Amino acid sequence: MAHNEIPYKIYLTESEMPTYWYNLRADMKNKPAPLLNPGTHQPMTAAELSGVFCDELVQQELDNDTREYPVPQEILDFYKMYRPSPLVRAYCLEKKLGTPAKIYYKFEGNNTSGSHKLNSAIAQAYYAKKQGLKGVTTETGAGQWGTALSMACAYFELDCKVYMVKVSYEQKPFRREVMRVYGASVTPSPSMTTQVGQKILAEHPGTTGSLGCAISEAVEVAVSNPGYRYVLGSVLNQVLLHQSVIGMETKIAMDKYGIKPDTIIGCAGGGSNLGGLIAPFMGEKLRGEADYDFIAVEPASCPSFTRGVYAYDFCDTGMVCPLAKMYTLGSDFIPAPNHAGGLRYHGMSPILSQLYDDKLMRAVSVPQTKVFEAAETFARTEGILPAPESSHAICAAIDEALKCKETGEEKTILFGLTGTGYFDLVAYEKFHDGKMDDYIPTDDELAAFRARLPKI
Amino acid sequence: MAHNEIPYKIYLTESEMPTYWYNLRADMKNKPAPLLNPGTHQPMTAAELSGVFCDELVQQELDNDTREYPVPQEILDFYKMYRPSPLVRAYCLEKKLGTPAKIYYKFEGNNTSGSHKLNSAIAQAYYAKKQGLKGVTTETGAGQWGTALSMACAYFELDCKVYMVKVSYEQKPFRREVMRVYGASVTPSPSMTTQVGQKILAEHPGTTGSLGCAISEAVEVAVSNPGYRYVLGSVLNQVLLHQSVIGMETKIAMDKYGIKPDTIIGCAGGGSNLGGLIAPFMGEKLRGEADYDFIAVEPASCPSFTRGVYAYDFCDTGMVCPLAKMYTLGSDFIPAPNHAGGLRYHGMSPILSQLYDDKLMRAVSVPQTKVFEAAETFARTEGILPAPESSHAICAAIDEALKCKETGEEKTILFGLTGTGYFDLVAYEKFHDGKMDDYIPTDDELAAFRARLPKI
Numbered sequence: 001m002a003h004n005e006i007p008y009k010i011y012l013t014e015s016e017m018p019t020y021w022y023n024l025r026a027d028m029k030n031k032p033a034p035l036l037n038p039g040t041h042q043p044m045t046a047a048e049l050s051g052v053f054c055d056e057l058v059q060q061e062l063d064n065d066t067r068e069y070p071v072p073q074e075i076l077d078f079y080k081m082y083r084p085s086p087l088v089r090a091y092c093l094e095k096k097l098g099t100p101a102k103i104y105y106k107f108e109g110n111n112t113s114g115s116h117k118l119n120s121a122i123a124q125a126y127y128a129k130k131q132g133l134k135g136v137t138t139e140t141g142a143g144q145w146g147t148a149l150s151m152a153c154a155y156f157e158l159d160c161k162v163y164m165v166k167v168s169y170e171q172k173p174f175r176r177e178v179m180r181v182y183g184a185s186v187t188p189s190p191s192m193t194t195q196v197g198q199k200i201l202a203e204h205p206g207t208t209g210s211l212g213c214a215i216s217e218a219v220e221v222a223v224s225n226p227g228y229r230y231v232l233g234s235v236l237n238q239v240l241l242h243q244s245v246i247g248m249e250t251k252i253a254m255d256k257y258g259i260k261p262d263t264i265i266g267c268a269g270g271g272s273n274l275g276g277l278i279a280p281f282m283g284e285k286l287r288g289e290a291d292y293d294f295i296a297v298e299p300a301s302c303p304s305f306t307r308g309v310y311a312y313d314f315c316d317t318g319m320v321c322p323l324a325k326m327y328t329l330g331s332d333f334i335p336a337p338n339h340a341g342g343l344r345y346h347g348m349s350p351i352l353s354q355l356y357d358d359k360l361m362r363a364v365s366v367p368q369t370k371v372f373e374a375a376e377t378f379a380r381t382e383g384i385l386p387a388p389e390s391s392h393a394i395c396a397a398i399d400e401a402l403k404c405k406e407t408g409e410e411k412t413i414l415f416g417l418t419g420t421g422y423f424d425l426v427a428y429e430k431f432h433d434g435k436m437d438d439y440i441p442t443d444d445e446l447a448a449f450r451a452r453l454p455k456i
Numbered sequence: 457m458a459h460n461e462i463p464y465k466i467y468l469t470e471s472e473m474p475t476y477w478y479n480l481r482a483d484m485k486n487k488p489a490p491l492l493n494p495g496t497h498q499p500m501t502a503a504e505l506s507g508v509f510c511d512e513l514v515q516q517e518l519d520n521d522t523r524e525y526p527v528p529q530e531i532l533d534f535y536k537m538y539r540p541s542p543l544v545r546a547y548c549l550e551k552k553l554g555t556p557a558k559i560y561y562k563f564e565g566n567n568t569s570g571s572h573k574l575n576s577a578i579a580q581a582y583y584a585k586k587q588g589l590k591g592v593t594t595e596t597g598a599g600q601w602g603t604a605l606s607m608a609c610a611y612f613e614l615d616c617k618v619y620m621v622k623v624s625y626e627q628k629p630f631r632r633e634v635m636r637v638y639g640a641s642v643t644p645s646p647s648m649t650t651q652v653g654q655k656i657l658a659e660h661p662g663t664t665g666s667l668g669c670a671i672s673e674a675v676e677v678a679v680s681n682p683g684y685r686y687v688l689g690s691v692l693n694q695v696l697l698h699q700s701v702i703g704m705e706t707k708i709a710m711d712k713y714g715i716k717p718d719t720i721i722g723c724a725g726g727g728s729n730l731g732g733l734i735a736p737f738m739g740e741k742l743r744g745e746a747d748y749d750f751i752a753v754e755p756a757s758c759p760s761f762t763r764g765v766y767a768y769d770f771c772d773t774g775m776v777c778p779l780a781k782m783y784t785l786g787s788d789f790i791p792a793p794n795h796a797g798g799l800r801y802h803g804m805s806p807i808l809s810q811l812y813d814d815k816l817m818r819a820v821s822v823p824q825t826k827v828f829e830a831a832e833t834f835a836r837t838e839g840i841l842p843a844p845e846s847s848h849a850i851c852a853a854i855d856e857a858l859k860c861k862e863t864g865e866e867k868t869i870l871f872g873l874t875g876t877g878y879f880d881l882v883a884y885e886k887f888h889d890g891k892m893d894d895y896i897p898t899d900d901e902l903a904a905f906r907a908r909l910p911k912i
Contacts, residue, residue: 007470008536014463080464081548081839092537092611110566112841112876154836155548174881180888181835379637380610383537385568420568422878425630432636
């Protein structure tokens, strides 16, 4: 093992840290398709979007041209509290696998939100504060994004209203409690605090809620309360812009030590992590300066890229948000109840969808028991208990490294370790107790969801 | 705020990291009192101890003279996976408090065990492996130490048998699950797997267990199974030796930037964190090279230093372990059931007890609601959700910083942030729901426990 001058973990110094976000769209020949007004099917205007999102975030959302966005000093100051994140050489995993491949991972879990979500949460909170808003609303499922946003809002002393899917609120109280530490109000959804919530409760009194319903409630509260806007933790162009900090730091660190990845792997739910990690590398590929093999990894139980279609669809099951053109399974698709590994969104970032459609990246899907096996191997060798989401990337990285073992290739593999699994131990318990299976939707099931896509 | 050249977070480079542990006892004029055989009341010999502990750890336990212990390369390699830990300037907390004091904290929570416990767990696992043992046994309450040991044993492929207090096993399943990820076997205590467990269950069929009982089971399994030894996560001299890595890193980082702390604060349960943090600074004080104000912070509900006595006592409630001279509340003392903040050990490290008795450090006790208020202030300003244990140090650091606000003194305050509170959210929930109170034992209660101290 040639440790040489390259440290085990590479931490950039503060002066080496990136000072701008990279807007991948500027280098895309085929731009991502615009969001459409769900009523008129016309592209959403800045004016329309500004009722829901902060003004500067609307501008970022619509901007396909500006290549570099300087990160405001206030956000850089916050980043310093938990960034740079380490880029780690997985020596122990390599040894365990007996692979000639060199494996690196960028670890985003060393903060209380436990994931990369904080990178965009702090940006969105900053622009809300700058606009003089009182607060923001959002939805959360298991609570990862809600936690990140709560931390960001506490920092800027903004009010934070989180609508949390009721079944998670009741069964996973710990992330709810973290949000309370940071002063957020957390409401189980559906609730009586909104008209849409009241309507749903009247129609389905026993419902345990869904992400789509929570989105609808959060949006309603944002648009009906002066001084509030709605924020979202993935999918949107603006979110991928903020998350480019992951890839920027990674690239600076790799360039510093002369490391060039051959394969870059990220898990993909809505696409915020993958889009952020690959951004500067994909930029090089788009500009013809370098080539990389990009791999999106998704659960076999929620296979947007590998078995979805590229079409306009609703972003939420409540169908109140703009339409987005993306790889989608249909907005009412929900993974089987046995699915424990996160990444349950029915669609995919429009930016990543366009890149995938242009064959600039590929995608694989993996069954969840194999994901948890990879997670456990990783934990025991590298010490970090990974989030189930992140473990999809681990799983694909291990597969690639084992291919190198067969061929003898000394590839350099980079993957994004998005977060820790400290709040996912119920899923690990299922895995250990043999109560986890690998239900995969049938073609007929997927066709039924697809048949309900909007006709555009 | 003069950020100047001092980074927000100071990470040592790998070449700057300490390569030896510092044995504070070498510089103590009054050495800590020896462990006594519970039968003969004579000092424990190496031969007696080696049936329970690994040989090299016995040697470390008894060595009051060797000043520096080179850290074996295998342990340095593991340390690189999660160390150096950052030394952070708490700018946001300072601003919130409006204090002229400069506050620094050494953060030990960025690893899956969530605390500093891993520093000694990996050392103890290493020596067990080196001795050719099959595995180790230990007890754990809420699971912090058990988790650290499981990680360390997974790394060296040692068997790890953890006896976990039954009530925690059942009510706090998440740390148990983390231990399973790392391949440890976790047995709820008391159990039918040991004679002492069988006896206790026969006498008290409905018992939910205690730390003392779990210790007795773990020791029995270690001494009755060839190839096994027992390991402990605090109190012992060897543990403080390993934990000196905390203080060594801190001192190197501070020296590098010309920072001299006036006040050094750590929470104190069994003393492993405090002893490790202060070690090199206390060494300077003992050698007359510098002076520092050391503060041990303990819960008002378990006040070993501030209301205990300095006497020989049993280390476990089962009374099978050697006797140690320490500040103690009596070996059958258990904090009130409402106590949620950790640090529930009845005694204190013999090394720290001797230093305290020699008036080389002072101690304060704090009520738990105030501790959780400090924890929440810290989380909201510095971003990290702290462990309740660590929050005792935060609480005292805030008190010291507020005194500086009154006097105008620009003191430099250093405290140890031992870990994260991700598995302590039931306690935070109690705090938020107003279900936490501050029961403090009465003088009569403490006198009753004290009356049962062994007569030596």
